[in-house]
Amino acid sequence: MKQYLLFALVFLCAIVSLSAQDDTEEALASIETQEQAKQFIKDKYAFNSKIFTFNEEKHKSQLAKALFTLDKGQVKTEKTAYEKVLYKILEKSTNPYYRVAYIFLDGNTYSLESINALRETLIEKYNNGTPFSALANQYSMDKNRKKGGDTGWFTVGSMPAALENAIISNNHVLEDIYTVDVPSKQWYYLVFQSHEPKDISEIKVLKIVEPLE
Template sequence: MKKHLLTYIFLLTSTLVVAQNNTEEALTSIETQEQAKQFIEDKYAFNSKIFTFNEEKHKTQLAKTLFKLEKGNVKSVTTEYDKTLYKILEKNSTPYYRVSYIYLDGSKYTSESINELRENLIKKYNNGTPFNALANQYSMDDNAKRGGDTGWFVAGHMYPDLENAVVSEQHALDDMYTIDIPLKKAYYLVLQTFEPKEISEIKVLKIVEPVE
């Protein structure tokens, strides 16, 4: 009985090792997200996924390790219970932008009163009032709760007219400028709080397998 049990354990261990080796070999042939999705669908629907790491948002040790790898590389992490494989599917840098703004609704104010208010806000800022405090008090959209801060964003993810002025025009750090969109009755006072920067992103295929 003991002999049969040892044989079973040996065969089970051998099977797990072969399966894991086969998985690592299979990963070498995966080059695109489409192939990765098909691989998940065919073999690992319940314990794998594709996700994106952003170098600005993800600061864990694992993220830092993965960012050091080249596209196509595989990183394995083994614990007492499982083995996790990370395959780098894509690696690129994307321009990100970040400003703070105060939005004024032209349907509630005349253009003259808006211009006057913006001039007063600029004076308050120059006299030491923080821009986020001004935005919190005067801005007329939900972003006022964040002190007018847009957070880091890529082209295509902001109000088009506002984004176009931020992305296309060359503004220096700490520049304050206005944006008028009369057709939409939208008026802005914008502070260039950050310079545009390239932020690295990676798309990763993660697969988890049991170990002995």
Template sequence: MKKLLLVFALFTSIIHAQEDNTTELDLITDTSSAEAFIKANKSKGNKLITFNEEKHKSVLATDLFKLPFGGKTTTENNFEKTTYKVVEKNTVTHYRLSYILLDSQQMEASKTKAYRERIIASYHNGSPFDFLAKKYSVADNATRGGDTGWFTKDNVSLFFDVDVIENNHTEHEIYTLDNEEKGLYYIVLNTHQPKEIKEIKVLKIVEQKN
């Protein structure tokens, strides 16, 4: 009888713990409350993750994008239980370009501009832009053929020291931009038109199993 009561008490405590956790999770309705939860429940596994529909193609990401705002899903293994909750859903304008960066610190500005015109002429004469970027660009993404990948307005500074997203250029148009103050000269290929891409922010909660 005592064993039966002990088992019942243990089962009841587990149920209450699960209910408390569910209630706490239900109170998380946005990124602010998610960040507050992470701060109050410090764990290596607890984090706020941004998923981009264009970049993230895993089975998990695909399933998360199917969830509504506030939707939850759980995965388990022998050691831990992981819960994901969608706390924000947005559609964000993204941009994608390819560019060649020339640095006039290596030569006079006038010579750099003349050098740039010769590179553009090579492009118009049939040289692939990615080949020219790998050969001439001093930017970090030169090895990728100058491709920026998809980026948002907030991330322009990762690639450019000039404004590139307010310029209205047609797809596949090539143009130049200058930052005279810093001596930076760009050749930009408008490889893609702006694109609306879905993003979600997901709270990940990891609970260890006893």
């Protein structure tokens, strides 16, 4: 009798677990927007789910590569001995990205005359063979100097507006060097066009983690 009750209890737990998983997958099928996904997280999975973005240029893991092969709305499921993880593609997009290197010079520290003279000297040094990254590391007056002035890939809205507009709007060719001034903030730049703009794919993914009983 005890063995029968134990078997029945295990069987009942398995049914409840499968039912819960089916409910989750059914709910996932109805989610189409980030707003719906956020509400789903808030209502049911506040502690073990999230929405995140994969960028095809930055994220090279096997998981990222697999998710990029899916279409919007599709779900990828992974299982371990302890949990099931579901990934649903909420959005897929391709956006223009930009990348330069720059040297920042602070007009609150040096006069504009000194800054212009220094920029001319730096351009001459570059033309004579000194790498722009070395010049940025030595002369730039912000933390980005540690990266040789490299911005990394960025999209619209990520940089100070005046600098961003100059980078995006003026159709500079590869390896151009140009100046950007923001007198209202006393910011002065020497910019090196290190990369051509490129379109980069991104996906927004809803991740749900369910323990397996």
